Amino acid sequence: MTFIGLVGKNLLRQRVRSVLTLVGIAIAITTVVALGVVTTGMKSTADDFVTSGGADFLVAQEGAADLSFSTLPEDIVTEIAAQPDVASVRGALLHVTTAGSNPFFFLSGVEHEALASQELDLVAGRLLEDDDERGVLLGEKAADDLSATVGSTVEIGDASWIVIGVYRSEGLWEASGGIAGLADLQEVAQKPDTVTIAFVTVTPGASPTVVADRIEQAVPAVVTIADADEYSKVDQGFVLVDAANVAISLLAVVIGGIGVMNTMIMSVFERTREIGILRAVGWTGRRVMRMVLLESLLLCIAAAVVGALVGVAVTRLVLLAPAVQGFLDLAYTPDIFVRAVVVALIVGLVGASYPAWRATRLSPMEALRYE
Numbered sequence: 001m002t003f004i005g006l007v008g009k010n011l012l013r014q015r016v017r018s019v020l021t022l023v024g025i026a027i028a029i030t031t032v033v034a035l036g037v038v039t040t041g042m043k044s045t046a047d048d049f050v051t052s053g054g055a056d057f058l059v060a061q062e063g064a065a066d067l068s069f070s071t072l073p074e075d076i077v078t079e080i081a082a083q084p085d086v087a088s089v090r091g092a093l094l095h096v097t098t099a100g101s102n103p104f105f106f107l108s109g110v111e112h113e114a115l116a117s118q119e120l121d122l123v124a125g126r127l128l129e130d131d132d133e134r135g136v137l138l139g140e141k142a143a144d145d146l147s148a149t150v151g152s153t154v155e156i157g158d159a160s161w162i163v164i165g166v167y168r169s170e171g172l173w174e175a176s177g178g179i180a181g182l183a184d185l186q187e188v189a190q191k192p193d194t195v196t197i198a199f200v201t202v203t204p205g206a207s208p209t210v211v212a213d214r215i216e217q218a219v220p221a222v223v224t225i226a227d228a229d230e231y232s233k234v235d236q237g238f239v240l241v242d243a244a245n246v247a248i249s250l251l252a253v254v255i256g257g258i259g260v261m262n263t264m265i266m267s268v269f270e271r272t273r274e275i276g277i278l279r280a281v282g283w284t285g286r287r288v289m290r291m292v293l294l295e296s297l298l299l300c301i302a303a304a305v306v307g308a309l310v311g312v313a314v315t316r317l318v319l320l321a322p323a324v325q326g327f328l329d330l331a332y333t334p335d336i337f338v339r340a341v342v343v344a345l346i347v348g349l350v351g352a353s354y355p356a357w358r359a360t361r362l363s364p365m366e367a368l369r370y371e
Helices: 005-012 015-052 076-081 114-120 140-145 182-189 209-216 228-231 237-270 272-280 286-320 334-360 365-370
Strands: 056-061 088-101 102-110 121-125 135-137 151-156 159-168 179-182 197-203 222-225
Touching: 005 015, 005 121, 005 228, 015 228, 015 237, 015 286, 015 334, 076 088, 076 197, 088 151, 088 182, 102 114, 102 182, 135 140, 135 151, 140 159, 159 179, 179 182, 182 365, 197 209, 197 228, 209 222, 222 228, 237 272, 237 286, 237 334, 272 286, 286 334
Parallel strands: 102 179, 135 159
Antiparallel strands: 056 197, 056 222, 088 102, 088 197, 121 159, 135 179, 151 159
8 A cells, every 4th residue: 555545544544533624624714715805806996996097096084984984175186186296186075875786886976077087988878067967977787787778867875866878997896886976976965065085196207106195295184095005094994804814814723723633633542553563564753754744734635625615605605695796806816725725734734743743752562552
């Protein structure tokens, strides 16, 4: 029998114990994968939003509890536009409301003339004009969900809107949401002379980082956000999710390691005489250690595969909920699955360390006399 064959046979001796250990580790890996997919998807969606319309970064209220709670005076757009190396500024009022089955519909209010610089990819209708009363542009996905076409009247929140155009966008929030005139949305949201954020585009050749720092110094009570990693300036949600991801990974290592240790040490105790025979016929302590470690690693790798597959399935099922489809996109990046495998390997090594050491400490004579 080959070395690998012996390792596989040892795992199959106590099938129930091995399967239960595998299931326990797989559940932890499923959580690691699912949370990683959601976190990466959220960051990707947030990055798309920050750079929507070709913007380099956005400006929000300093100290806001959440980006949607940011409140800036409308005339701050003019103040930001006056800063050196600023090519254009587009103020926007964000209003999160309900529309059809989507409880997180993102309706953005902007000045009509700013729409031209946003370079919207219209697939039907036209841009908003000054004489459009309660006109709205819908993202392609939002129009689909609401079964709306150009000229339709749709209910968004507590107000009725007339669909003027439909646009295509790669960003999930924009594709699942809509754009209204700033004045109309300020009236509906009861936020006169107010914007939530301002999208800033710098002049060609200028450094967005330098311009952003200059704006933070020159304009009081604002912060600049260039990507999802800087969302923590106004929203601790991303920080908390990242912290939860790390905590769950560590918890998986600790709990999984205890489970594997219990399984492997029981396996070593039950095979004491067998290990003594192997040592008596010439197996070194190092080879016995490799056998125990390999058994643990194979068990954990199998759990990683099962856990990753279940994690993907669970996250796909989450997307079936209408409440999730409008604001969360999933990202299955290689680093998520690499992290899952690394966690599984650490669990295997941690859990098998003591049983492997214990197996190498058995002398052939002691092991052969063991009952």
